[in-house]
Amino acid sequence: MNDVITLIGQLRDGDEAAFEKIYKLYFARVFHFAKIIVKNEDLASDVVQEVFVKVWNNRRLIDVRRSFEALLFSMTKNRAIGVLQEASRHKHILEKIVKSATLADRTSQPELL
Template sequence: MNNEKLINRFIDGDKTAINDLYAEYSPRLYRFAMAYLKSESEVLDIVQEVFVNVWMNRNKLKKDSNLDAYLFTVAKNTIVSVFRKKLSEKDYLEHLKNKSITNSIDTESQFNYNQLSDKLNDLIEQLPPQRKKIYQLSKEQGLANKTIAAELGISIKTVEDHLSKASKFIKKNLTEYGFLALLFIDLFVNSK
């Protein structure tokens, strides 16, 4: 078939020209795309996309255009777009996977925090009544040792002694929970 006549018909919008163009070039474009993609459904989509693209941009063709070069350039660019899309989808899936891992770590941390918090409350309940009261006034209400001593009618030294013994008891019983417990102790047991 004379390419120049075909290009002229094509540029002029002759719809039968696209059928002739497809019949002549689709087998070669199919083999070309298959060499890169290896998936028949993707290759068929690419071939179809090439012809749609060429038809939509037919006014950019010149009568003396090299049709082979033009069609294969459009095919190559379409294949590159498919690869880019696959890479961005892969990156996105990787992002989702990482987010899901992060969420599961957050959930695990929340579970560990709740577990440690429950254990801390249990340990506080096990303290002798006076020590428990002093500990709660100090750690939960944030009262100064001097204020606690005045409120309970005891010496500051007695308050310090009770707090020290309460902290040692709690630390001893929480350390079995490992590193997270040490962090928890530092945040909630040692601080005021």
């Protein structure tokens, strides 16, 4: 536990080696958690990558007094849900486009007798 707190402190200071150690320490569990939510390995991989990029970009805001693991899993859950919502929106838009194209195709074709 103290090792993680030390790593988090080093991460906050911009230590890339500490970030890499944290990444290796948590990657498998975070990936598995994301995969449970999104049910797709590629999407889970994207989620994990985005979460760790956000951790790096916001490293100075990490509170070492709070559970880093809880923060990481909360970020992963939120990003995974966001990915699912985006996919749902894209699917809905695509369905509308296909429906419109199908209707337009039907109305533009002359009837065969």
